[in-house]
Amino acid sequence: MARPQTDIEAGRKLLIETVDQLVRQRGAVDISMTELAAAAGMSPANIYRFFESKEELLQAIAENWFAENIAIMEEVVASDLAPRDKLFAFFARRFAVFMARFAAEPEMFKSICQLGAEHFEVIRGYVDLGDHYLAMIVAEAMHAGYLRGFTIDQSVSLINQMVFCYCNPDMLIMLEGKLTEEKLSHIIDTIFAGLAAQPNDAQLANVHQIHS
Amino acid sequence: MARPQTDIEAGRKLLIETVDQLVRQRGAVDISMTELAAAAGMSPANIYRFFESKEELLQAIAENWFAENIAIMEEVVASDLAPRDKLFAFFARRFAVFMARFAAEPEMFKSICQLGAEHFEVIRGYVDLGDHYLAMIVAEAMHAGYLRGFTIDQSVSLINQMVFCYCNPDMLIMLEGKLTEEKLSHIIDTIFAGLAAQPNDAQLANVHQIHS
Numbered sequence: 001m002a003r004p005q006t007d008i009e010a011g012r013k014l015l016i017e018t019v020d021q022l023v024r025q026r027g028a029v030d031i032s033m034t035e036l037a038a039a040a041g042m043s044p045a046n047i048y049r050f051f052e053s054k055e056e057l058l059q060a061i062a063e064n065w066f067a068e069n070i071a072i073m074e075e076v077v078a079s080d081l082a083p084r085d086k087l088f089a090f091f092a093r094r095f096a097v098f099m100a101r102f103a104a105e106p107e108m109f110k111s112i113c114q115l116g117a118e119h120f121e122v123i124r125g126y127v128d129l130g131d132h133y134l135a136m137i138v139a140e141a142m143h144a145g146y147l148r149g150f151t152i153d154q155s156v157s158l159i160n161q162m163v164f165c166y167c168n169p170d171m172l173i174m175l176e177g178k179l180t181e182e183k184l185s186h187i188i189d190t191i192f193a194g195l196a197a198q199p200n201d202a203q204l205a206n207v208h209q210i211h212s
Numbered sequence: 213m214a215r216p217q218t219d220i221e222a223g224r225k226l227l228i229e230t231v232d233q234l235v236r237q238r239g240a241v242d243i244s245m246t247e248l249a250a251a252a253g254m255s256p257a258n259i260y261r262f263f264e265s266k267e268e269l270l271q272a273i274a275e276n277w278f279a280e281n282i283a284i285m286e287e288v289v290a291s292d293l294a295p296r297d298k299l300f301a302f303f304a305r306r307f308a309v310f311m312a313r314f315a316a317e318p319e320m321f322k323s324i325c326q327l328g329a330e331h332f333e334v335i336r337g338y339v340d341l342g343d344h345y346l347a348m349i350v351a352e353a354m355h356a357g358y359l360r361g362f363t364i365d366q367s368v369s370l371i372n373q374m375v376f377c378y379c380n381p382d383m384l385i386m387l388e389g390k391l392t393e394e395k396l397s398h399i400i401d402t403i404f405a406g407l408a409a410q411p412n413d414a415q416l417a418n419v420h421q422i423h424s
Contacts, residue, residue, distance in 0.1 A: 158399065190403060190407040
């Protein structure tokens with residue numbers, strides 16, 4: 001008889017929590033499925049009832065780590081904020097979550113980032129999802145007359161580059177004290193006031209005032 | 213009798229080239245002064261005639277690595293380009309140098325970056341020097357009416373954050389294919405058209421057009 005689904009869920013939860021504890025204790029060292037089973041008090045064979053492969057386990061850990069971020073992105077995209085405020089909230093709220101996690105457990109945060117870098121194939125989908133939501137905000141902004149002359153992809157790439165320090169956890173660690181919500185707000189304002197492949201007359205006048 | 217200065221210079225040059233070869237062969241592993249002496253065919257005592265400490269050796273290697281960058285920054289700052297074009301050249305020319313070095317020897321480039329990260333105290337002075345030259349360009353731009361309402365330090369920090377991907381060698385490695393001179397040019401235009409703590413009427417109208 002197949003085990004009930006709730007039992008599977010409980011086993012998965014236990015294993016994810018055990019990985020969390022092991023990373024907290026040892027840092028981002030590679031953990032084998034056998035070691036993990038032992039640490040969770042399971043037989044090596046038993047663990048595969050909950051996760052068919054290490055890949056599947058890593059996916060579940062990433063899902064856990066990104067759940068709050070995804071909820072924020074969905075909420076912001078669905079909100080009726082103006083495009084400028086929506087773009088700001090899109091980055092600022094996730095930046096605040098990262099900073100809070102880093103402040104609470106700096107070593108754990110670094111270990112998780114290192115694990116992410118080592119298993120980037122597991123994270124790629126979340127990066128792409130972020131770009132997908134960003135593209136939705138960009139489309140709204142373009143509809144409202146901003147970002148003139150760029151395609152959605154070009155805008156997404158340029159915006160990602162300009163706010164890169166506020167999205168990439170490694171940058172948060174490296175630049176910690178230099179990153180503030182106020183500066184991020186100025187950067188978003190700059191994007192809305194200035195980013196355009198076909199600038200309007202006022203923008204052109206500003207860029208070229210020195211020549212006139 | 214003290215050795216003539218040219219002899220000291222030749223010994224230093226040989227040792228710097230030997231470090232270069234060792235890094236090329238082994239990657240960014242720690243190299244002791246004793247190993248370096250052996251690799252250069254010197255006695256362990258002799259090496260200290262050329263570099264009093266490993267710190268001094270690392271300083272000389274950094275000087276070598278940053279020489280071209282410093283020449284570019286000095287040239288751009290002294291040029292009579294308009295502020296927008298000056299800021300673009302300031303970042304674009306160094307970005308081009310980095311990309312060419314990375315393309316020529318990717319593994320060597322990564323090893324040098326890793327060494328730099330491990331000995332950041334040696335590099336800090338060069339980062340500060342970059343900020344110093346950037347501050348000079350920012351002051352000119354402010355004099356010409358751009359970047360209204362920010363202090364020089366605030367502007368330097370915001371600009372550094374917005375072009376971060378194009379200055380940090382680790383980012384060049386991570387984002388390689390996504391970074392182009394054309395995008396950098398759009399980012400510089402965006403900064404000149406849009407960055408201001410006290411926006412002018414045209415900028416304000418652009419940011420708030422959605423509300424009107």
